[in-house]
Amino acid sequence: MSGTQWRTAAETTAMIRDLNDAFRKDLRGGKLLLSSGIIAKLGNETAALLRAISDFDHFSADDDPYGEHDFGCTSWQGDPIFWKIDYLDADTVLGYPDPADPDQTVRVLTVMMAWEY
Numbered sequence: 001m002s003g004t005q006w007r008t009a010a011e012t013t014a015m016i017r018d019l020n021d022a023f024r025k026d027l028r029g030g031k032l033l034l035s036s037g038i039i040a041k042l043g044n045e046t047a048a049l050l051r052a053i054s055d056f057d058h059f060s061a062d063d064d065p066y067g068e069h070d071f072g073c074t075s076w077q078g079d080p081i082f083w084k085i086d087y088l089d090a091d092t093v094l095g096y097p098d099p100a101d102p103d104q105t106v107r108v109l110t111v112m113m114a115w116e117y
Contacts (some may be wrong), residue, residue, distance in 0.1 A: 013067050015100040020069045020085050023107045025054045030107035037113035050074055053083050080114035
């Protein structure tokens with residue numbers, strides 16, 4: 001039996017949320033993708049934007065309906081910025097069905113200008 005059969009939905013959501021929050025803070029155990037619009041806008045300010053994403057805590061039911069803290073919208077120098085965490089398998093090819101399993105899931109944080117969505 002897999003570990004997912006022993007967790008409640010609330011426990012799974014809490015595990016995913018904690019893993020996503022930890023990943024946003026230190027980017028360990030995953031990958032970071034910056035869109036071309038972000039790269040053009042930021043120049044040498046990438047660290048400051050990543051710090052703002054790390055500190056983000058304005059989650060609402062509209063942008064975080066499942067409580068996983070996997071999406072956010074913030075502004076940077078007056079422009080709206082979107083960020084999203086996706087869950088992939090170890091080869092980063094396919095989505096992974098259990099994002100609460102950190103041993104099998106690679107988190108990918110994509111940061112983009114809102115107009116690039």
